[in-house]
Amino acid sequence: MKQGTKQLYFDNPYQVEFKAHIIGREKHEQGPILILDQTCFYPESGGQPADKGRINGVEVLDVLEKDAKILHVMQSEVESDEVNGVIEWETRFDHMQQHSGQHILSQCFDTLFDAKTLSFRLGLRASTVEIDKRDIMEDEVEKVETLANEIVFQDEEICTYITPEEMIEKVPLRKPPQKKGHIRVVQISDFDYSACGGTHPNKTGEIGLIKILKWERIRNNLRFEFVCGRRALVDYGVKNRIIREVAVKFNVGEGELVGSIDKMIAELKDHRRRLRKAQEKILDIEAQEIMRNAEGDVIKEIFADRPPDEMRILALTIIRSGKYIVLFGTDLQDRVHVVLACSESLERDMRDLIPVVSPLIGGKGGGRPTLVEIAGQKAENLKLALDKASEFLGI
Numbered sequence: 409m410k411q412g413t414k415q416l417y418f419d420n421p422y423q424v425e426f427k428a429h430i431i432g433r434e435k436h437e438q439g440p441i442l443i444l445d446q447t448c449f450y451p452e453s454g455g456q457p458a459d460k461g462r463i464n465g466v467e468v469l470d471v472l473e474k475d476a477k478i479l480h481v482m483q484s485e486v487e488s489d490e491v492n493g494v495i496e497w498e499t500r501f502d503h504m505q506q507h508s509g510q511h512i513l514s515q516c517f518d519t520l521f522d523a524k525t526l527s528f529r530l531g532l533r534a535s536t537v538e539i540d541k542r543d544i545m546e547d548e549v550e551k552v553e554t555l556a557n558e559i560v561f562q563d564e565e566i567c568t569y570i571t572p573e574e575m576i577e578k579v580p581l582r583k584p585p586q587k588k589g590h591i592r593v594v595q596i597s598d599f600d601y602s603a604c605g606g607t608h609p610n611k612t613g614e615i616g617l618i619k620i621l622k623w624e625r626i627r628n629n630l631r632f633e634f635v636c637g638r639r640a641l642v643d644y645g646v647k648n649r650i651i652r653e654v655a656v657k658f659n660v661g662e663g664e665l666v667g668s669i670d671k672m673i674a675e676l677k678d679h680r681r682r683l684r685k686a687q688e689k690i691l692d693i694e695a696q697e698i699m700r701n702a703e704g705d706v707i708k709e710i711f712a713d714r715p716p717d718e719m720r721i722l723a724l725t726i727i728r729s730g731k732y733i734v735l736f737g738t739d740l741q742d743r744v745h746v747v748l749a750c751s752e753s754l755e756r757d758m759r760d761l762i763p764v765v766s767p768l769i770g771g772k773g774g775g776r777p778t779l780v781e782i783a784g785q786k787a788e789n790l791k792l793a794l795d796k797a798s799e800f801l802g803i
């Protein structure tokens with residue numbers, strides 16, 4: 409049997425430096441691969457990402473596990489057969505905090521709701537656990553957090569040991585092991601027993617605060633996003649700053665923020681409604697004036713920078729007030745908009761004008777027999793387009 413790699417992180421997850429012999433070299437699309445007789449580098453496994461670091465000063469891009477060997481994907485070739493490796497402690501410790509936090513959270517869901525953990529993913533910013541549970545209330549989530557953090561505050565011991573397969577039934581594992589043979593158990597006091605090959609601290613106090621950020625329904629389960637330790641501290645800092653800044657803008661205490669925002673939204677809605685009513689009144693007065701000043705039943709006008717919906721309301725008011733043909737256009741700086749409308753009793757189809765007007769203003773349009781709208785770009789042809797429309801209509 410070929411020699412495997414001794415996984416130093418199993419015995420001591422705090423070890424960051426090591427010496428090793430190269431026992432194999434392979435090629436990978438990302439770079440050369442080194443296989444060592446022993447390593448501190450944890451390969452991506454069980455939801456926990458690979459460690460980062462350097463071997464003989466060369467960056468380790470990825471770490472994989474294959475047939476009891478640990479494969480180090482290197483940035484470039486390492487010449488010497490004896491090497492010094494060093495892993496990035498900050499990343500390792502972060503992974504230890506998140507992964508151990510997950511074990512505790514999973515056991516909390518199990519203890520409180522008999523809900524099993526289906527999957528775990530340690531992400532770059534937050535981690536997720538998928539739990540076999542359909543619904544959860546806010547206060548139930550709080551219960552999970554309270555229990556989880558109690559385990560942290562009690563600074564319980566975390567120990568790891570290998571158990572032969574035939575003895576594993578005696579260990580009250582939260583979840584049956586996925587592997588056969590010798591099973592590595594991660595035990596948190598008498599609270600949680602997990603079959604796991606991950607890196608974990610010696611005491612739960614090192615995990616720091618465990619915080620659930622949010623949850624969502626996925627398939628028929630719930631997926632919880634959470635952060636632990638330093639990540640929780642960073643997250644708290646960001647959110648605290650946002651809340652402080654918003655509270656200053658509203659000139660209220662943090663506890664009154666939601667009420668203030670609700671009040672502002674209600675006021676805004678009310679203002680919008682009043683504004684719309686006032687606009688309708690003004691447009692109605694304007695429509696009456698246009699009709700009074702009209703010579704005949706054709707009303708042609710080009711507005712400067714007029715919102716298209718105002719033009720549409722004006723046109724509709726006019727065509728509903730008598731027998732009129734309305735040809736409106738507006739120059740909106742970077743574009744133009746045309747509204748062509750006629751009273752129903754005239755029995756004309758304004759859609760016939762689309763192929764006449766559209767090419768002139770470089771646009772596209774559509775509508776119904778009594779009203780069409782065309783949006784285009786060529787402001788210089790706006791007058792010409794309306795003239796051609798009148799010509800086409802024979803008016």
Ligand SMILES: [Zn+2]
Nearest residue numbers: 602604605606
């Ligand atoms: Zn684990």
